[in-house]
């Protein structure tokens with residue numbers, strides 16, 4: 001029945017010998033792929049679902065590119081709450097089946113997350129239905145901030161991926177809760193899903209015309225306003241990586257670390273494998289003395305070995 005125990009697990013945090021050797025840095029990995037539902041999402045989504053169920057709700061409604069939905073379906077089952085999840089057509093059939101297996105009702109609507117989200121908001125107008133967003137809510141950021149609180153010591157930098165910006169807001173909230181306000185965050189997007197990079201350059205939110213990247217889990221056409229707020233108060237550097245480098249990194253990471261991750265996750269360590277980090281450290285004064293780097297291996301279920309091999313052929317890596 002109802003539990004107010006956190007629904008997420010503490011995850012392993014250890015050095016990567018191969019990435020440390022390659023970059024000359026002290027690279028540590030936070031394995032959020034080991035969470036129930038397969039990604040970091042359960043931290044924020046679980047926290048928010050618990051609050052909603054505690055307050056009383058007839059049905060949870062979640063929109064997602066896939067992984068937030070997986071976390072919401074898992075949380076709903078643990079909290080014995082009914083849930084309907086709206087996902088875009090870019091969500092893999094495997095994920096749709098997995099969502100149904102968790103007991104969720106699933107609606108596949110729209111070509112990108114934004115359209116599935118519009119349908120979810122419409123559906124939530126029914127009495128007693130409560131909307132759980134995938135990235136834009138302070139309760140999510142509060143839940144995600146627990147990632148940083150589990151680190152054994154202060155890192156010199158944190159690297160994380162950005163889709164809608166919920167993970168980034170949670171990471172910054174965690175760093176500030178630990179008094180590590182001077183620890184810069186490298187926010188990584190794939191080219192074609194780079195709404196945060198665009199917003200930082202413009203100084204206001206920018207809506208991409210579409211998502212032109214294989215990293216569909218980063219496929220929010222507009223990041224949440226909260227990312228621009230945190231960028232005003234915390235050292236954040238944004239960068240992009242190509243789909244090609246991301247696929248190459250998925251493959252190398254699988255060989256080196258024996259962990260299969262989706263493009264949204266691999267983007268975070270693609271900057272290490274392709275040497276971008278070393279260039280950035282020469283260009284950006286705030287990264288000059290960085291030695292210990294904490295990379296959030298955010299996980300995600302939208303990947304199979306077959307899909308990776310198909311992408312390796314497609315991108316010739």
Ligand SMILES: COC[C@H](NCc1c(COP(=O)(O)O)cnc(C)c1O)C(=O)O
Nearest residue numbers: 064065067068163164165166167217300
């Ligand atoms: C469209 O999708 C948004 C969200 N995925 C977000 C996501 C991110 C980025 O997290 P965010 O910046 O959205 O909080 C990173 N890594 C993985 C594996 C993810 O699934 C979702 O599942 O609904």
